[in-house]
Amino acid sequence: MDAITLFIEKNNLVFAFCFVGIVTYLSYWFSKKFTNKKIPGSAIAIIAGLVLAYIGGSISGGKKGIADIPIFGGMGLLGGAMMRDFAIVSTAMGASFTEIKKAGFVGIISLFLGILISFFVGASVAFFLGYTDPKSVVTIGAGTCTFIIGPVTGAAIGVSSEVIAISIAAGVVKAIIVTIATPVVARFIGLNNPSSAMVYGGLIGTTSGVAAGLAATDPKLVPYGAITATFYTGLGCLLCPSVLYMFVNYILS
Amino acid sequence: MVIYGVALLSGCYLAGQIFGILLGNLLNINTNVGGVGFAMIFLILISDWSKKKGFLPKASEQGVAFWAAMYIPIVVAMSSIQNVVSALSGGIVAILAGILATGISMLLVPVIVQLKNSNDQKSQNIEKA
Numbered sequence: 001m002d003a004i005t006l007f008i009e010k011n012n013l014v015f016a017f018c019f020v021g022i023v024t025y026l027s028y029w030f031s032k033k034f035t036n037k038k039i040p041g042s043a044i045a046i047i048a049g050l051v052l053a054y055i056g057g058s059i060s061g062g063k064k065g066i067a068d069i070p071i072f073g074g075m076g077l078l079g080g081a082m083m084r085d086f087a088i089v090s091t092a093m094g095a096s097f098t099e100i101k102k103a104g105f106v107g108i109i110s111l112f113l114g115i116l117i118s119f120f121v122g123a124s125v126a127f128f129l130g131y132t133d134p135k136s137v138v139t140i141g142a143g144t145c146t147f148i149i150g151p152v153t154g155a156a157i158g159v160s161s162e163v164i165a166i167s168i169a170a171g172v173v174k175a176i177i178v179t180i181a182t183p184v185v186a187r188f189i190g191l192n193n194p195s196s197a198m199v200y201g202g203l204i205g206t207t208s209g210v211a212a213g214l215a216a217t218d219p220k221l222v223p224y225g226a227i228t229a230t231f232y233t234g235l236g237c238l239l240c241p242s243v244l245y246m247f248v249n250y251i252l253s
Numbered sequence: 254m255v256i257y258g259v260a261l262l263s264g265c266y267l268a269g270q271i272f273g274i275l276l277g278n279l280l281n282i283n284t285n286v287g288g289v290g291f292a293m294i295f296l297i298l299i300s301d302w303s304k305k306k307g308f309l310p311k312a313s314e315q316g317v318a319f320w321a322a323m324y325i326p327i328v329v330a331m332s333s334i335q336n337v338v339s340a341l342s343g344g345i346v347a348i349l350a351g352i353l354a355t356g357i358s359m360l361l362v363p364v365i366v367q368l369k370n371s372n373d374q375k376s377q378n379i380e381k382a
Contacts, residue, residue: 016330020329021326023329024329042325048329049329049330050332050333050335053332053337057337057338065338066333067334075330078326079331080331083330084327085292087328088324089262089266089269089289089293090296090320091321093314093317097297097301106366106368106369110365113365118354121353126346129349143347143350144350144351165339168336168339169347170348171351172337173347173351173352174350174351174355176337177352182359185359190362190363196363199369204359212328222324226289226290227293
């Protein structure tokens, strides 16, 4: 038994391919059998991934979901930032540059608006639930944008690690909610064409959430949403510790 | 050959990401600004151009298409390595902030799309006039 476990740990990426294949197969089967394909198989597979992440994190006590269990270590490589970004870029092959240019300006507006909305919603929640000092308010607001902007901002303005942890958690909650909610709300918010996908990517911003949410909704929209979302984190890291911090500091003191 | 497609994709990825890092340095923030976005634009432009010139035969294109098809499985793996436990234990602040921010942002999608459409119509009318 030990020999087999050791073998799988050594070949963890190959094992991950096989495992994801099985999860995907079961999810599509579930979609057909129990939901009459109303909930797409890809959406079920992604939610199954989140459940596995919860189980893995509970068992191991680590931060990387199922990848902290040694035989599933390959999931960390397959689902890590490198492969995610590589696959996102590859989807651009079928995208139309004309469509991107057409929605370029409105995409930029949605980026700024998206950061401001998430920031001020997160900051207000933090303020009303008892985190009243400007630095904590700003860090939690920044984390609500994405789980990268939170710690970057917190480190820049100097805040306790407890607040940084909350800011990361807020960003992860957002990514998870986006993943689950996107296919459900897509119909109601008109998310069915390249322009609205670009607006959506700019407003939501979290790359993991947008990537997974659009994949579950309509894979054809992925490149358009991803192309705006990819500027969100950079822009947020620029605005949160500077202009937005000064603004919140001025308001609160 | 398939490897030409994979190499083209990798080249665009690397060039775009490096561009994003340099832009981040230039702006004095230590993150990558839009690296993936630039990589996507490079790939669209180069593949369009080389298809027209006939530099990108079917087999080479498959080297990119394979990774595009692997996108959803990669996203499934990505979901399975999120820190869901800490998100749920981040307390009411994290959960409320995440839910509200997502909800309000999503509601704004149709508003902004509408703005764009009415703007488009206006400029079309001006052109017609």
